[in-house]
Amino acid sequence: MKHLAQGIITRRTELSESYFLLELECQEIAREALPGQFIMLECKGETFLKRPMGLSSADPEKGVISFIYHVTGKGTRSLHSQLIGETIEVIGPLGNSFWKEKNARTIGLVAGGTGIGPLLMFGNWALKNSPETEIIGFIGAKNAKMICGEKEMKRFAKEVYCATNDGSFGYKGFVTDLLTEFLSKNSLESIIACGPTQMMKKTAEIASERNLQCQVSLEEHMACGFGACIGCIAEIKGQGYSMICAKGPVFDASEVVWKESNL
Amino acid sequence: MKNPVTTAAGTFGDGSQFGDFIDVSRIGAIIAKGASLEPWKGNPPHRLVETPSGMLNSIGLQNDGVEGFIREKLPRLLKHRVPIIVGVFDKTPENYARIVKRLNREKGISGFEINLSCPNLEKGGKTFCDYPELVKEVVSAIRKATDLPIIAKLSPNVTDIVAIAKSARDAGADALSLINTLVGMRINIKTREPYLAKNTGGLSGPAIRPVALAKVFLVSEARLEIPIIGMGGIQTAEDAIEFLLAGASAVAIGTANFVNPRATLDVLEGIEQYMRENSVNDINDLIGAVRAHSQ
Numbered sequence: 037m038k039h040l041a042q043g044i045i046t047r048r049t050e051l052s053e054s055y056f057l058l059e060l061e062c063q064e065i066a067r068e069a070l071p072g073q074f075i076m077l078e079c080k081g082e083t084f085l086k087r088p089m090g091l092s093s094a095d096p097e098k099g100v101i102s103f104i105y106h107v108t109g110k111g112t113r114s115l116h117s118q119l120i121g122e123t124i125e126v127i128g129p130l131g132n133s134f135w136k137e138k139n140a141r142t143i144g145l146v147a148g149g150t151g152i153g154p155l156l157m158f159g160n161w162a163l164k165n166s167p168e169t170e171i172i173g174f175i176g177a178k179n180a181k182m183i184c185g186e187k188e189m190k191r192f193a194k195e196v197y198c199a200t201n202d203g204s205f206g207y208k209g210f211v212t213d214l215l216t217e218f219l220s221k222n223s224l225e226s227i228i229a230c231g232p233t234q235m236m237k238k239t240a241e242i243a244s245e246r247n248l249q250c251q252v253s254l255e256e257h258m259a260c261g262f263g264a265c266i267g268c269i270a271e272i273k274g275q276g277y278s279m280i281c282a283k284g285p286v287f288d289a290s291e292v293v294w295k296e297s298n299l
Numbered sequence: 300m301k302n303p304v305t306t307a308a309g310t311f312g313d314g315s316q317f318g319d320f321i322d323v324s325r326i327g328a329i330i331a332k333g334a335s336l337e338p339w340k341g342n343p344p345h346r347l348v349e350t351p352s353g354m355l356n357s358i359g360l361q362n363d364g365v366e367g368f369i370r371e372k373l374p375r376l377l378k379h380r381v382p383i384i385v386g387v388f389d390k391t392p393e394n395y396a397r398i399v400k401r402l403n404r405e406k407g408i409s410g411f412e413i414n415l416s417c418p419n420l421e422k423g424g425k426t427f428c429d430y431p432e433l434v435k436e437v438v439s440a441i442r443k444a445t446d447l448p449i450i451a452k453l454s455p456n457v458t459d460i461v462a463i464a465k466s467a468r469d470a471g472a473d474a475l476s477l478i479n480t481l482v483g484m485r486i487n488i489k490t491r492e493p494y495l496a497k498n499t500g501g502l503s504g505p506a507i508r509p510v511a512l513a514k515v516f517l518v519s520e521a522r523l524e525i526p527i528i529g530m531g532g533i534q535t536a537e538d539a540i541e542f543l544l545a546g547a548s549a550v551a552i553g554t555a556n557f558v559n560p561r562a563t564l565d566v567l568e569g570i571e572q573y574m575r576e577n578s579v580n581d582i583n584d585l586i587g588a589v590r591a592h593s594q
Binding site for chain 1 (some may be wrong): 340351398
């Protein structure tokens, strides 16, 4: 069930340069949210629409949810200025969730930017519910300072590899190049990618070339997040335009019609 | 309608999207987006972008066509047990009439809202609602096709909205929806590309509310003896009451549904509270009760 709820900001943690994890006390959503789901979040200030944020955790016992944000525009700047103890209106949990492929024991998680959030939630879920699963993490960023969530991912992943565009930390290049290199020597049975669309598109190609099952969590401008505005669409093979908020955000990467307009 | 709060077409899905948030059966009526004759794929992304106090959209009237609507959406709409007004849009007057004739065969529909903001394929792409004669053509064609109430939804992007309103009334419209979105645009200065794939789109939200209110007032002042459903950026009961005072007999909640899925009932409860606090027993006492300054 979707809720229109008030969340109380309980903690803000800086994960890396301008990337923050925000925890909200919000019982209704914490009870029901699954990995891959998102919330629509009020940003106050000059913003009008709520903003979609992929959940990075949901603790039903504590009644706390969290998400990761990167300060980029009006909405996130306004969100960043909110203080601990203040309330924010949230709608959630929204969308579908990641799924665990049967028999997939080794899963690669490919993260870019705030895309790390939903993958952390999936990894922690897998650790608890499917302990035989082996997780290999791949994190991409512009530079060392912007690598986000490495420490958090190491809590459940067997190995975590990082890539930076300038080579200031880990592999020099794109995280998808790092993934290709990894796959030339090792194997994965399934991949889940969450991050910039270009990164997910490339990951989908890499998976497709190797016949690997691959899930992606798509992003688009959204007005409502619950299937009323039909604004956030992706072209899905054989189905025309599908709503990302209602049919996704998680799609089988092989079903997505990837094009420039997705970017 | 058991109360004056309805939904603007294209903002309320088939109602089921709001079932987790509100008791949909309390709404006065649902104006549903409805259908064109054949399915329309809609526009590519990006379809929307935020603006100061509002948003721009270019969804492209994505829909499954009238048969798809009857099969999938209409049964879900009718479950809410509120009057259902079905939106109708297409590219020729004949097609508008054909859609309505097809929908006439279905039970439970309370009326039609004619979206006139489509390009007329037979008239070089001129938008119907921009020309009194084109409005007349469409409304007359639909009038001949149905006995159910028809509501003409007018665009604010015209010089003389009163002339368009008269034309719709004379052609047989029973009510008017005022207003549809305003044409707007945003450009990303990093990429120098418009944010929307279609370059321009329809502006909605509180940004257009004063424009909508003025159009309602102007048409109401013209004493055309035709009820008006006021819409355009209404978020709260206070906003809605302004529209009633300006001359609207009912109000529709549109973009606000996206931000606050409880908006329809918040407005309804707020109007009731205002009436109690101001000893207004009959909502008709508010309609057109603005004390306009004499000119």
